[in-house]
Amino acid sequence: MRPFSLGFLMDVFPILLPFLSATLAVVVGTIFFGSVAGALLAWAKAGNHKVLKRVAQGYTYIIRCTPPIVLLFIVFYGLPKFCLEVFDTNINDYDKLFFVIISFTLLFAAPISEVMRSAYEAINKGQYEAAVSIGLSPWQAFFHIVLPQAVVVALPNFGNSVVSLMKDGSLAYTIGYIDLIGKGQLIVSMNYGAYAIETYLALAILYLIMTLGLEKVFLWAERRFSQHKQIA
Amino acid sequence: MEINYQFLVDTFYLVLAAVPTTLKLTIIPLLLASPFALAIALIRLDQQKGFLKILVSAYVTFVRGTPIVLQILMVYSLLPSFLNLLAKAWSLNINVFDFDPIFYAYIVFTINIIALLSEVLRSALGSLEKGQLEAAECVGLNKIQAYLHILLPQAMVVAMPNICNLTVNLIKGTSLAFLMTVKDMTAVAKISASYGYNYIEAYVDVFVGYIIICSIVQILFHYAEAHIGRYRLSK
Amino acid sequence: MLKAKNIYKKYKQTEVLKGVDISVAKGDVVVVLGPSGSGKTTLLRCMNFLEKADQGNLEFDTISLDMNKATAKEIGKIRKKTAFVFQNYNLFQNKTALENVTTGLTVGRGMDKGKAIEVGMQALQKVGMADRADYYPSQLSGGQQQRVGIARAIAVEPDVILFDEPTSALDPELVGEVLAVIKQLAKEGKTMVIVTHEMKFAADVATHVVFMADGRIVEEGPPKEIFLKPKEERTKTFLRRILPQEEYNI
Numbered sequence: 001m002r003p004f005s006l007g008f009l010m011d012v013f014p015i016l017l018p019f020l021s022a023t024l025a026v027v028v029g030t031i032f033f034g035s036v037a038g039a040l041l042a043w044a045k046a047g048n049h050k051v052l053k054r055v056a057q058g059y060t061y062i063i064r065c066t067p068p069i070v071l072l073f074i075v076f077y078g079l080p081k082f083c084l085e086v087f088d089t090n091i092n093d094y095d096k097l098f099f100v101i102i103s104f105t106l107l108f109a110a111p112i113s114e115v116m117r118s119a120y121e122a123i124n125k126g127q128y129e130a131a132v133s134i135g136l137s138p139w140q141a142f143f144h145i146v147l148p149q150a151v152v153v154a155l156p157n158f159g160n161s162v163v164s165l166m167k168d169g170s171l172a173y174t175i176g177y178i179d180l181i182g183k184g185q186l187i188v189s190m191n192y193g194a195y196a197i198e199t200y201l202a203l204a205i206l207y208l209i210m211t212l213g214l215e216k217v218f219l220w221a222e223r224r225f226s227q228h229k230q231i232a
Numbered sequence: 233m234e235i236n237y238q239f240l241v242d243t244f245y246l247v248l249a250a251v252p253t254t255l256k257l258t259i260i261p262l263l264l265a266s267p268f269a270l271a272i273a274l275i276r277l278d279q280q281k282g283f284l285k286i287l288v289s290a291y292v293t294f295v296r297g298t299p300i301v302l303q304i305l306m307v308y309s310l311l312p313s314f315l316n317l318l319a320k321a322w323s324l325n326i327n328v329f330d331f332d333p334i335f336y337a338y339i340v341f342t343i344n345i346i347a348l349l350s351e352v353l354r355s356a357l358g359s360l361e362k363g364q365l366e367a368a369e370c371v372g373l374n375k376i377q378a379y380l381h382i383l384l385p386q387a388m389v390v391a392m393p394n395i396c397n398l399t400v401n402l403i404k405g406t407s408l409a410f411l412m413t414v415k416d417m418t419a420v421a422k423i424s425a426s427y428g429y430n431y432i433e434a435y436v437d438v439f440v441g442y443i444i445i446c447s448i449v450q451i452l453f454h455y456a457e458a459h460i461g462r463y464r465l466s467k
Numbered sequence: 468m469l470k471a472k473n474i475y476k477k478y479k480q481t482e483v484l485k486g487v488d489i490s491v492a493k494g495d496v497v498v499v500l501g502p503s504g505s506g507k508t509t510l511l512r513c514m515n516f517l518e519k520a521d522q523g524n525l526e527f528d529t530i531s532l533d534m535n536k537a538t539a540k541e542i543g544k545i546r547k548k549t550a551f552v553f554q555n556y557n558l559f560q561n562k563t564a565l566e567n568v569t570t571g572l573t574v575g576r577g578m579d580k581g582k583a584i585e586v587g588m589q590a591l592q593k594v595g596m597a598d599r600a601d602y603y604p605s606q607l608s609g610g611q612q613q614r615v616g617i618a619r620a621i622a623v624e625p626d627v628i629l630f631d632e633p634t635s636a637l638d639p640e641l642v643g644e645v646l647a648v649i650k651q652l653a654k655e656g657k658t659m660v661i662v663t664h665e666m667k668f669a670a671d672v673a674t675h676v677v678f679m680a681d682g683r684i685v686e687e688g689p690p691k692e693i694f695l696k697p698k699e700e701r702t703k704t705f706l707r708r709i710l711p712q713e714e715y716n717i
Contacts (some may be wrong), residue, residue, distance in 0.1 A: 029361065062443060065400070065404075065441060065442055066442060067404035067405075067407035067408075067442055068404065069407050070418060070438055070439050070442065071407060073422075074435045077431035077432055093435070153372070156238035167298070167299040167300070168299070169299075171299075171301055171408075181299075181301065188309075196305075196309035196310070197306065197309060197310050199407035200302060200305050200309065204298045204302055204306070207297060207299060208297040208298060211296075211297040212293070217301065285493060323678065348530045361555075363553055363555060363557035364476045364557060364559065367553060368570075369517075369546065370549075370550065370551040371550070371571030371575055371623060372572070372574075372623060373570070373574055374543070377575070381559075381574055382561065382562075382570075386561050390529070394508075461555050463561045463604075463605065
């Protein structure tokens, strides 16, 4: 077996790094659309409309049981066919990123809706009651009093979900999306499998930096936004 | 939208036939990982800093911070060659490349679960009142007895929901075993889809299959949690 | 029977025990009083090594130990001769009341299960909890839990029972039932060291009172002396604040 090549390890980083933006594009896009979808689901779950609530809960349950890769394949193969039949539009040539973001948005929305719902419900109803009793409208009470507090409660779990998303997102290469892992696989196959361990190790280091970095960012955010809870 | 219903039904049976493989990929790593995960949790809960603690924490951090896909790729590309090297060095007459790939799958998933399970156990044991251990020691139990009779049973109840989560995630994680040419549910669906390009039917089948398995697992955990948590009755 | 000398203990930068000596003879009921932070709980916990003293010497019958350097085996020997009753009971949550009492006997001392149940039920009877033997702690009130805690302590037949503020965590109405049990034990001649805030109870039950403040023993002596004729200023201030003199009935 060929010995480990530190040189290759160092050399592969600059080749991989340009594709960091592809990985981040997935994460950022999914966080944006997924949070919106998650918020809608959370609103349905916390509300009083029985049917909407059941639908949202059912959706969350199903997604929770679905392997990301299966969802990815269903969207990648199923959506074009669906769009062709129903909307008569051919989306087969759309950028792979499109399919990746849709899949992971569907995936991310479920746990995020739970994070949002439980954070919202953790806030004492008295906060809302106090707010409306001094004249704020229900919307103002929610937006100015309840929501800011709920955000703080949600932050740690939101952070966990983002880290999970980042790791799940690494599956995008299986449908041909060229992100960090995708490029890594190309490098490995270009070398006929020769420098696999160095390439994968480089990828592991990059992911470790990203996940640990994200955790630090969220810890900082938690501290920053909980200042009101600290005793002087 | 034309759906090939015959194919849908046929593939579903194929997927069902692969369920035992998926279950094996879940249960065996869980069982193998448990003692190591407990050991690591105990090491990390110990107050003193030591080289072992640092080593073990680095391992857990690495596994939690990298995608499982990457772990699979690393092990699958490295381990066979490494074992081959060992076999040659020890003059064993086995062909490493004839091993059933499921062997490598067990290894990857076990390595992964040891780290994740240790985190669950660490937080469960850490959440117990310090007084439980103190009372046990005062009444004459040594550390091992205290853990066996008092602390671990209570930690298990606390940990149950998280262990359920971990198991569900592991089941979903096994869907990547096809990368190692293991014939689990996803692999079977993929293969059967490629014959006639019936991708949607195949993946919908396997999608339903996973939902069924996860539901059963969650129900089982629900009963397990209720059973071992009997002592938590309220007045 | 039990003599601890020269105990020093520091938490981070604060000295909690500054050279404390305590001695307990068979049949004594030693009550340790003092304001919060005086070190009384720490003293008790050092005596059965729940805390490790920085310095100190423990003599128990024929055993003599350096309290800082005691080995796990030596600590185990001491713990077989003592029992501890905690402020927050620390009952084993996953065991019934009876099992809480028998675990120390079966697992800790290898007693036969049948015999352990006998001994256990006797102990529970003594504290008035025999009819709740199969209840889990989560189903019992605070006072009931503490009584089970005391049963757990007496079942192992210790030479000394150490009580760490046994009633401080209880609702006022439940304090009485626990104090009654402890008084009964005192009547039977059990050797005990009790840290408590309950002054009347202390006056009732003590054979020897130790008053601590700021990590030192300020004054000690028979209850009549300490409560009615305190010598030190610090003792006087403390007693004045806690209870008017007329209420002591020694």
